Amino acid sequence: MIIAFLFLLLYMPLINDSTESIKAEKSWYEDRLNSGIEAFYQTDWDRANRNFEQIKTRHPDDPTPYFFESMMPFLEYFFVDQSEQLASEFLKKSEIAVELSQQKLEETSTDTTMVLMLSGLYGYRGLVAAGQGEHRIALQSGLKGFNYTRQLLSIDSNRPDARIGKGMFYYMVGSVPSGMKWATNIFGLNAEIEDGFHELKIAAESDSYVSNDAKMMLMYLYQKEGRLEDALHYAEKLTKDLPDNVIFLYKKADILENLGNREAALNVYKAIINKNNPDLALITEKSRKKAAELEKTDINSR
Incomplete structure (x- = not known):
C-alpha cells in the first residue's frame, strides 16, 4: 500500500501532464478537422487542404482527412464535369481512405465511425463506376458498401448516416440495366429506385450533420432521373445553407x-x-x- 502511495506521489504530475497533453491534442484535432470540413462544404478547398495536411502530418493513420480530400474530385465529377480524369483522381485518393479505414476497423471492430466511412466510400465509388458505365464494378462496390451499412443498421436502423448508405445502394440496384439484372438476382438483391429516394429523404430531413450529403445526392439523382422540380427543391435547400x-x-x-x-x-x-x-x-x-x-x-x- 505504501509503495502504491509513493508511486502515485511520484508519478501523479506526469499522469496529469499526460492527461492535459491528450486533452490539448484532442482540442487541436477537433479545431483543425471542423475548420477543414467547414471550408470543404464552402468549396474553400485551399483552406480545407491546409487543415487536412496538418492532421495527416500529426495523425498519418487517420483516414478522415483522406476521405474529404477524395470528395473534392468526387463533387467536381458529379456536379461539374464527368471526366475520366476526375473519376480516376477520386478512385485513387479514396483508395487510401479505404485502406486506412479498414486498418482502423481491424484494430477496433466496433468502431462505427470507420464502418460509416467505408459505407460511404464504397457507395461513392460505386456511383462513379456506374457513371463510367462500369456496372459490374459499381454493383460490387455497392454491395461492399451495403455490407458496412448493414452493420450500422444492426446498431440503429434509424441512423441518418446509415440511411444514406442504404439509399445509395437501393438506387444503384434499382438502376441496374435490365440486361444486368441477373447479377443482382444472384446476390438475392431486389430494390427499386424509389426505395433509394425514400431512405435519402429521411436522412435529408434529419438534424444530423449528414443531412447536406443526403440533399446533395437527392439533387443529383433526381436530375439524373429527369425529375427537375424535385432536383431544384434540394438545390434551393443546399444553396440557402451553403x-x-x-x-x-x-x-x-x-x-x-x-x-x-x-x-x-x-x-x-x-x-x-x-x-x-x-x-x-x-x-x-x-x-x-x-x-x-x-x-x-x-x-x-x-
Whole structure:
C-alpha cells in the first residue's frame, strides 16, 4: 500500500501532464478537422487542404482527412464535369481512405465511425463506376458498401448516416440495366429506385450533420432521373445553407436552365462568376460561357 502511495506521489504530475497533453491534442484535432470540413462544404478547398495536411502530418493513420480530400474530385465529377480524369483522381485518393479505414476497423471492430466511412466510400465509388458505365464494378462496390451499412443498421436502423448508405445502394440496384439484372438476382438483391429516394429523404430531413450529403445526392439523382422540380427543391435547400458553395450553385443554375427559367439561371451563373473561386476555375469558366450563351439567346429572341 505504501509503495502504491509513493508511486502515485511520484508519478501523479506526469499522469496529469499526460492527461492535459491528450486533452490539448484532442482540442487541436477537433479545431483543425471542423475548420477543414467547414471550408470543404464552402468549396474553400485551399483552406480545407491546409487543415487536412496538418492532421495527416500529426495523425498519418487517420483516414478522415483522406476521405474529404477524395470528395473534392468526387463533387467536381458529379456536379461539374464527368471526366475520366476526375473519376480516376477520386478512385485513387479514396483508395487510401479505404485502406486506412479498414486498418482502423481491424484494430477496433466496433468502431462505427470507420464502418460509416467505408459505407460511404464504397457507395461513392460505386456511383462513379456506374457513371463510367462500369456496372459490374459499381454493383460490387455497392454491395461492399451495403455490407458496412448493414452493420450500422444492426446498431440503429434509424441512423441518418446509415440511411444514406442504404439509399445509395437501393438506387444503384434499382438502376441496374435490365440486361444486368441477373447479377443482382444472384446476390438475392431486389430494390427499386424509389426505395433509394425514400431512405435519402429521411436522412435529408434529419438534424444530423449528414443531412447536406443526403440533399446533395437527392439533387443529383433526381436530375439524373429527369425529375427537375424535385432536383431544384434540394438545390434551393443546399444553396440557402451553403451560399458560397459554387458547385451547388452551378448545379442549381443548370437545373434552372433545363427547366426553362433562363433569367434565374443567368443570375446564378453571374453570382458564380463574381465569386471567382480560385480552387474551381473550371466552374467560373463554364459559368462565364453559359452566361454569354443565355445573354446572346435573350438578345436574338427580342
